[in-house]
Amino acid sequence: MSTELITRPSLRAAELRSAGLDQAIAADPGSFRVLTGDRPTGPLHVGHYFGTLQNRVRLQDAGVQMIVLIADYQALTDRSSSDTLPADVLGLVADYLAAGLDPDRATIFAHSQVPALNQLLLPFLSLVSVAEVGRNPTVKEETAAAGQAGLNALMFSYPVHQAADILSCRANLVPVGQDQLPHLELTRVIARRFNERYSPAEPFFAEPAALLSSAPLLLGLDGRKMSKSRGNAIAIGATADETARLIARAKTDSERSVSYEPARRPELANLLLLAGLCLDQPPEDIASAADGNGAAGLKAIVTEAVNARFAAIRSRRAELAADRGYLRQVLLAGNEKARATAAGTLDAVQRLMHTAY
Ligand code: TRP
Numbered sequence: 001m002s003t004e005l006i007t008r009p010s011l012r013a014a015e016l017r018s019a020g021l022d023q024a025i026a027a028d029p030g031s032f033r034v035l036t037g038d039r040p041t042g043p044l045h046v047g048h049y050f051g052t053l054q055n056r057v058r059l060q061d062a063g064v065q066m067i068v069l070i071a072d073y074q075a076l077t078d079r080s081s082s083d084t085l086p087a088d089v090l091g092l093v094a095d096y097l098a099a100g101l102d103p104d105r106a107t108i109f110a111h112s113q114v115p116a117l118n119q120l121l122l123p124f125l126s127l128v129s130v131a132e133v134g135r136n137p138t139v140k141e142e143t144a145a146a147g148q149a150g151l152n153a154l155m156f157s158y159p160v161h162q163a164a165d166i167l168s169c170r171a172n173l174v175p176v177g178q179d180q181l182p183h184l185e186l187t188r189v190i191a192r193r194f195n196e197r198y199s200p201a202e203p204f205f206a207e208p209a210a211l212l213s214s215a216p217l218l219l220g221l222d223g224r225k226m227s228k229s230r231g232n233a234i235a236i237g238a239t240a241d242e243t244a245r246l247i248a249r250a251k252t253d254s255e256r257s258v259s260y261e262p263a264r265r266p267e268l269a270n271l272l273l274l275a276g277l278c279l280d281q282p283p284e285d286i287a288s289a290a291d292g293n294g295a296a297g298l299k300a301i302v303t304e305a306v307n308a309r310f311a312a313i314r315s316r317r318a319e320l321a322a323d324r325g326y327l328r329q330v331l332l333a334g335n336e337k338a339r340a341t342a343a344g345t346l347d348a349v350q351r352l353m354h355t356a357y
Contacts, residue, residue, distance in 0.1 A: 018212040029063035035171035037069030040088035044095040045233035047218040047226040057100035066106040077155040090327045098317035103330045109338035116342035117168040127193040163187040168342040175211040198352040221250035223267040240307045252295040260287040275302040278309035
């Protein structure tokens with residue numbers, strides 16, 4: 001997804017707000033309510049782990065209220081078949097729990113199971129113009145790819161739906177990557193307009209803040225964006241052998257030396273970064289340790305680093321995956337909690353909008 005429409009000043013502003021937020025979170029974690037989530041389109045990979053999952057667990061452990069959404073309706077924006085959803089949804093629950101989310105503290109739910117959340121989409125649609133939604137970079141890109149006539153209307157309204165996800169939970173903090181910033185900006189606009197129009201004396205919705213990820217971006221093993229559909233990603237739940245096979249096929253260059261030069265040698269730098277993240281070491285140190293043994297030597301180090309780092313997570317994930325009943329139970333309990341929260345929000349919204357009869 002593109003970031004073309006995020007202007008530098010607004011990106012900078014988001015970065016500054018994020019930096020200040022870290023201190024505020026440390027001072028009073030309980031006052032923060034996080035909503036974040038994923039589309040159930042397949043197993044999460046190590047890029048997700050270092051990019052977002054680890055941070056969710058860190059926030060949860062710090063005492064922040066953590067709500068994780070499985071955006072199953074959003075998975076239908078760009079695919080027509082849904083028969084893999086049940087397995088993909090439970091797969092996400094397994095990934096979350098294996099990574100350290102704790103169902104006693106975090107709420108994990110699927111938004112299709114929360115009627116009041118989805119109903120909020122309607123009043124929210126009345127607060128934005130078609131042109132505004134059309135300017136959203138993701139919507140714009142999808143429109144360019146599918147053509148106006150080929151774009152389904154759920155895809156068109158998806159940033160507004162995301163506002164319903166966030167505001168139905170009354171979240172005030174949303175950890176996101178840069179590509180999601182325009183969605184969050186729209187959520188803030190919707191919150192502001194709702195307050196101005198229906199609750200001017202006392203704002204009802206907090207304008208949620210973006211918490212930008214500070215994790216360096218991991219590329220796929222071919223040097224392109226890491227994505228399960230490209231076959232260039234190591235799933236969190238991959239076996240040690242699968243991991244070794246994937247890394248053996250990873251793209252490198254023809255130089256014999258090993259050095260960390262992201263601009264000049266991006267594929268090699270990405271392998272060094274992956275090993276560095278797994279071993280909690282700077283990638284430059286991995287490069288010095290691996291220099292002299294060529295790409296094959298480096299790949300052995302990276303494979304061992306990934307397999308060691310994920311061994312415990314993987315064995316926990318395998319246990320969880322074997323117990324679908326438990327995974328469903330976690331999801332049903334989360335759905336229940338999200339339903340209660342969203343119903344409370346919708347009630348208040350209807351009262352404020354004069355649609356409670
Ligand atoms: N759009 C997000 C993605 O593609 C997933 C998502 C849906 C989300 N609703 C959300 C993320 C609300 C944060 C908050 O990854």
